[in-house]
């Protein structure tokens with residue numbers, strides 16, 4: 467049953483909590499606030515008991531798909547199990563109750579953790595130094611691009627082009643454009659990898675950097691990465707790696723040894739801190755030694771046995787986040803890395819790769835893999851054969867919800883027609899992968915015999931198929947005609 471809006475549970479005069487009468491002399495609001503700024507009517511808030519609010523939001527939370535309730539094979543986004551140990555560590559009062567304005571002398575433990583995390587990320591990636599400030603992968607990209615611009619500026623030149631392969635994540639061209647660069651696309655070769663001839667052709671004197679994802683969004687490792695880096699370095703262009711797919715390299719390969727100059731990691735993906743729904747993330751940026759001076763400030767420095775903040779650095783691009791980034795996420799990532807250790811991270815990665823290849827092998831007889839090779843942590847199948855039955859990748863994704871699985875990423879990367887991008891991650895069992903494969907095979911049969919069923923999915927969810935465009939353009943959060951309506955200005959009106 468659909469959960470009503472909280473406003474519909476409202477009963478005039480009902481209260482969540484009653485404060486004892488105040489024994490402090492009061493103010494009148496219009497003594498402090500100009501009367502033309504005062505409300506004439508109380509705000510239209512729901513009037514409900516505390517317990518009703520708890521039930522309402524708990525029920526809503528149970529209507530969601532989540533990593534803790536469902537298999538979530540969302541390609542490119544590494545939705546894996548987040549060990550609850552990380553939560554316990556991050557919730558320790560010594561971490562959770564710190565204030566960012568506390569002087570360094572009072573927060574030595576936290577500074578030690580941030581310092582060590584930076585060292586660990588350097589060890590994992592082979593980079594020389596990290597900033598922990600950026601709050602997301604995309605913000606890490608932006609930070610990296612600012613560093614690239616600063617590098618060329620220091621060399622006394624302006625370079626305005628960033629090369630980006632067509633297999634890149636959508637945030638890459640967006641971040642480059644936002645930083646004021648021109649984006650030039652590299653068309654992938656037939657194997658789904660960067661085509662060296664294409665690269666050389668487009669590598670003009672104006673190229674500041676190549677931005678690539680490795681493994682790329684097809685789940686394929688760029689085999690020629692060292693040659694690619696050498697070709698760029700010959701022109702003093704930099705190579706930026708989108709490291710959101712680091713789940714496929716952990717403990718096995720280090721971007722610093724591939725010739726990568728700078729990269730961002732997505733701690734909320736690879737290093738297992740909960741994400742989704744816009745929740746906090748962290749996109750630390752690692753650089754080689756010659757780019758270190760450009761990193762954002764402040765940075766944690768170790769002097770003898772003490773830690774302190776270094777607030778200034780002449781070449782720094784400045785701050786990219788208030789205070790020191792999303793510190794709670796950093797604590798979780800630190801806990802995860804320390805709990806697994808070098809061996810554990812490598813085994814996690816191996817299991818992620820084996821799981822992806824196992825699932826690919828099971829699905830491949832029915833759903834072709836256009837760029838077929840041993841994949842890394844994810845792979846992309848095409849559902850274009852179902853088009854003859856009028857069924858799209860989007861329909862199959864919706865039908866998967868009926869089978870109790872969150873849908874994989876659809877229609878991405880753009881170079882694959884009717885794409886489903888599947889990333890099972892290391893934390894799923896063989897049984898779960900088998901059930902998922904069985905569900906997809908069953909849906910493929912349905913698409914042939916009962917295409918309407920698939921086209922009209924989901925049927926077993928609380929809501930039916932939504933018009934996604936209309937939902938975004940004309941939000942109407944009313945659940946029953948004539949009760950409540952949110953107007954575009956966001957105010958609540960009773961109809």
Ligand SMILES: *Cc1c(COP(=O)(O)O)cnc(C)c1O
Nearest residue numbers: 542543602603604635637708710
């Ligand atoms: C998720 C992802 C990003 C963007 O990261 P956000 O934290 O969502 O900003 C960039 N590149 C790749 C390959 C990703 O998977």
